[in-house]
Each structure stands twice: as structure tokens, then as C-alpha cells.
Amino acid sequence: MAAAAGADVSALGQIVPSKTKPPTVCVFCGASPGTSPAHLAAARELAHTFHKHGIRLVYGGGTVGVMGEIAKTLVSLAGPDAVHGVIPEALLQYERSNREDGLGEEKVQKLIDEDVYGRFTVVKDMHTRKQMMAREVIESGPGGGFVALSGGYGTLEELMEVVTWNQLGIHERGVVLYNVEGYWDGILKWVN
Template identity: 55%
Template sequence: MASGPNSNVTPAQAKICVYCGSSPGKNPIYLKAAQELGKLMAENNIALVYGGGTVGLMGEVAKTIVSIAGPDAVHGIIPEALVKWERDSTYSDTKDSNGYHVPEEQIYGRTTVVKDMHTRKLMMAREVIEGGPGSGFIALPGGYGTMEELLETATWNQLGIHNKGVCVLNINGFYSGLTEWIKTAVDEGFVQEGNAHILVSATDAEGALKALREYKVSDARYGLDWGSE
């Protein structure tokens, strides 16, 4: 149904998938950035979709949002194999309907346990794709898993699987090497110049949210038909 000036249709809530480390990192600036992102998301009524862990930066973003906006504002999605790794003591006494140990909902929000990584990533992407204006993907600092998820999401944008913004929160220059690599890939002919800004960058949480709100889809993306993918 189309909305107009007199429409009563309420726009869908914005949803942001945050990729980040299950470690806090060695520099306190990273935890502070996670807290600030969570605070701004909650204050702007933006829901979080994330990897479902309670430790490191991922746990910090989740519990910050829940402390302000309540548990309905957060949905963690975690593969069964990772439940015992990306967790702290809040998993010990709480089980879902399938008997999986999950974190306390009043601290970390709702958790869904899935069978594998592919299901996790698909569910996270679908929630963002169905979100309202300002929805997208943000990467805080992290390790191999964070980088893999970030680049896959950027690739999905390039391939036309989704049209949501993808932004790195370049705290303390953490992602400067990646942004330089993208420039090199463009210069050497491996990434089309028009696709150079599929992955955008911000240096603070406010800038990251703004980047997603103002995100422009590249005209150079591949116009592929993925059906119901």
C-alpha cells in the first residue's frame, strides 16, 4: 500500500545489523564506541540485529540498547555451535523452547539459535532488508568473522541482492587499511569506480547513522535478478 500525506500507514522501524568482535579489544576506545553506537540507536528508535553473543563489543552494543529501549529492540541470532563460546555467565540458567542456553532477555534482548552460519547471515540480512528508512549494516572493529560478514554484505549489495547501506565505523583508524585497499582495487581495475563507495566509512556513531540515512545506491551495481533470494 502506498503512503501519502493523508496515509495512516506507519513506516517500518529502522533496523541495523552490527558486525563486531566477540572481544573488547585492547584499547578502551572500542568499548566506548560500542556503547555510543548502542545509545544513539536506542535514542533514535533503531532496532539492533546482531550475532547473539554477550561478550566483547557485540555484547556491549546489545546490553546498551536493551538498557535504554528494552529487550524488544534487540534480536540476537547465533549458530548452535557458537552458543558456548560467544557467551558469559548470563547463559547459565536460561533456556529457550528447544533447550538451548540463551542469555537473559531482559539484559541482551531476544535470542534465536540456528543450525549454521548461513542461516544466521540470511536471517540477519532479511531483517535489515525489511526494515524502514535508515536501515543497514555497520561494522565496529572485529576479527576474521567481522571482516568476512562485512565484505559479504558489501558484495551482496554489489550483486543487487540488497540495496541497504554498508558502513564501517572506523574507530582509531581500525579500517583505514581496508579503505586503502578499496582505493587500490579501483585503481588496478578490480572494482568499478562507481562501486567504490558501496562500503562507506564514518569515524563516530553519529556519522555512521547519518551515512546509512543518506546512503546512495551505486549506479554501477550489477542488475541481477535474484528472485526470492
């Protein structure tokens, strides 16, 4: 089975998880702060939990909203090597428009401060992003998986794709909904 733009997810099912690498958790979440301060607080709480248990984070690479909050919190606790952001080229424009220092079209390396948000990789599209994030989780040690914090359509799409990949046997990692203030109640009701 191949995804659009040449992202071959069938290869993900052939990856053997490591028994020696630290666990990596992919967090899907929004570039908005959410409708309540509880959403940003949940991102910080999750980062503290990751730090306490030596869990690495792979996420969508944004520096604002819930995405930015979990990344910068974990980096402040565990250093830049604990976080890997994977951002599609198309979303760099969003990052540029949310910068207060007016970087405009300057080099990408100056756009996302790795000392604040961790290391990052720019990829060509969303499909490549999802495949790269999933590969990091699957190749990681025991305890790796996927978590969805609050977000929008992109978060929901990423969540449903990894659930589907799990059903198809492409991966066997856990998928968790972090249900802040009932954010995921509708989805949970639908699933049940």
C-alpha cells in the same frame, strides 16, 4: 545463487522494504573487547544513537566483547524488543565457556538473559545467521543498513559478504565501517 547449507540469498533481493516499520541496523562486531577501551565506548555510543533515532539492532547474539556491549547498552535504553541476537548453535559453546555462573549444558533460554541482551534466535549455522540478519535489515523501514565495528575474521567475512550482496543487487542498504582509532584504515586503503 545459493549459499552453503541451503541458505538461499537470492530470495533476499525479492524482499520489498517496509515504509512503516522502524529501521533495523545489523552490526557486525567481535566477541572480544578490542585492544583499546575506545572499542567498547564506540559500541555504547552507537547504541545511544540507535536509541535516540528509534533504530532496532540485529547482531550476532554474543554476550561478551563489543557484541555484548552494544546489545546490553541498547536494551538498557530501549528495552529487549529493540535488540535481536542471532547466534549459530556452534557459538553457544563459546557463550557457555565465558559464563561466570557455570551454566554448562543447561537450557539455552537460561544462557542468554533476554532482559539484558534482548531477544535471540539460535540458528543451525553461520550462513543462516547472515541470511536472517540481512532479511531483518532489508524488511525494515528507511534508514536500515549494516555497520561494522571492530572485530576479527568473522566480522570481516560478514562485512565483505554484505558488500558483495550490495554489488550484486541483492540489497540496496548502506554499509558503514565505524573506524575507531583507525581500526579499518587498512581495508579503506585497499578499497580506495
